[in-house]
Amino acid sequence: RLPVVVLISGNGSNLQALIDAERAGELPVELRAVVSSRGGAYGLERAAAAGIPTAVLRPKDYPDRERYDAALRDCLDRLNPGLVVLAGFMRILGDRFVAAFEGRLVNIHPSLLPAFRGLHTHERALAAGVAEHGCSVHYVIPELDAGPVIAQAAVAVEPDDTPQTLQQKVQAEEHRLYPLAVRWIAEGRVTMRDGRVWMDGQPLAVPPRL
């Protein structure tokens, strides 16, 4: 079973989806630890309830990004995960950190990348008047939200949608999408090589919509 460490900052609903999938026998991973950048993150309670060890590493306890990233790296090196899963980890990781975990670091982003990198994606999708919106699971590279996409899920944007309703619809898809994408990695079906996603031995031309 692939050892996985999940990094969170908040509610941890995506963490919960991974826990539930693992418990249901649908995700061949060992959830080895959850690391949060915030002490009060509800996701820490979810992890504790599932019997998963937790750690808190707060940026404000470190003088700068370099040293925060180094501490996080030390923490992860001790845990020795085969895969690091960012699940609402609201902290940009520096190039050296990303390079150290390249190919073993994935993120879920609330948009159909390459559209709407960065923050406030639901507001921006509404303002742009797009007909569809969604979420993407991608490998992390130094450039923010720019890594190769493994899989996506889409929702229709309705005229009466608000940022809140869109967020709810997209998050429901996230909870389906992330366990599936992590499963493919755990099964060895998906890897990153030469900056591309490979699936079943073929370079992925277009990420699947699930």
Ligand code: GAR
């Ligand atoms: C998720 O919707 C995720 O897509 C988003 O944060 C939320 C965390 O929710 N991530 C980002 O915006 C990354 N830039 P959760 O804590 O309930 O899983």
